[in-house]
Amino acid sequence: MTATKKRIIESAIQVFNEDLSAPLQKVADNAALTRRTLHRYFKDRNELVEICRQAIQISCKKAMIAAIQSSYEPIVQLERMLYAGIDCGAKYSTFYKMHRSADHNHTMQNKNCADYDYIYTTFQKLVIELQKTGILNPKMSPEWIQVLHSGIIESTVNAKQINHQNIEDIKQLAWISYSKAISP
């Protein structure tokens, strides 16, 4: 994959994340190249959108699975999953929404869906395990803890835009806030 193609995809992800029907001219401007060049790399708009979705899936999946496999300690796994989501930034909320939107047909035949499920059943097992050992609040459902997880990630995306703070500081703030929120 050429550098230009990557550049277009990153630009498109940024633009489409906040306006899926934005004209391709916007994507081209954002990537600092012409629309004609953009059309040489992608058959049509649909293909570009689809490739963006794939790129988001691949990078988020990779980060989340690496986080899960980076430790055997549930609490460490949970912490690293949060950091992985923060590293994905705005992509994460799209990833999250993709498998939950009403029109999405979630099926195990689809590799992406299967991986998504692996990630979130693992997450839920982690949470239940930590609730049993008294580390997490047993009164909060795993589902709530999960939406909170993505809400905190969303917060860090906003914090980055507004505050221009050090990303490591933001990560620490996020983990402190999150772990306190869900502790008994």
Add this chain to the structure above:
Amino acid sequence: MTATKKRIIESAIQVFNEDLSAPLQKVADNAALTRRTLHRYFKDRNELVEICRQAIQISCKKAMIAAIQSSYEPIVQLERMLYAGIDCGAKYSTFYKMHRSADHNHTMQNKNCADYDYIYTTFQKLVIELQKTGILNPKMSPEWIQVLHSGIIESTVNAKQINHQNIEDIKQLAWISYSKAISP
């Protein structure tokens, strides 16, 4: 304002919230009426978008200011501001973004900007006050506590869509999570 006009605006807010450049046909479909009817109520697309923005501002401002004025106790005010945001739902994140986007020219001449500032300087004063009295964690900046606030609201929007839980239960969960997250 007729019921139809309201219906169109609510529909448009839903659609534009997730895709600002969506075709008007989508708005019409979502409101279960024809594009022709939609055009009878609004001069053009810009007018509809602008009216949606006004509607969001009015309803969010009203809810937030009422929350502030509903008590003299800072911690109660903070709690009610969270509930007010939750009641606004998806509108809240648009409201929040409107005054913070890069191209928005934030000026005190504009009533909406002035009101927004009133709400958020009040919020910050509240937080600083509560940090002084040891109720909130003094190590977290008011800015972070604010992005967390909107992140938690975002979480409740997702929780509603996914879990179809009782809204009052979600509010309680949200407040418990938030207050713990920001306590010392």
Add this chain to the structure above:
DNA sequence: TAGATATTTCTCAAATGTGTGACATTTTTT
């Protein structure tokens, strides 16, 4: 520097979206 490759510029046709007039149909009001 010469040749290959990538990008831009300009152009244009096709597709899609927007706004409106004329008239039919439905719903509401009296």
Add this chain to the structure above:
DNA sequence: AAAAAATGTCACACATTTGAGAAATATCTA
């Protein structure tokens, strides 16, 4: 039930967006 008001259907002009060819220009590479 008749009149009035609101909504739908169809047709159309116009604007914007999309996708691609052809040639000029820029960039990279040996």
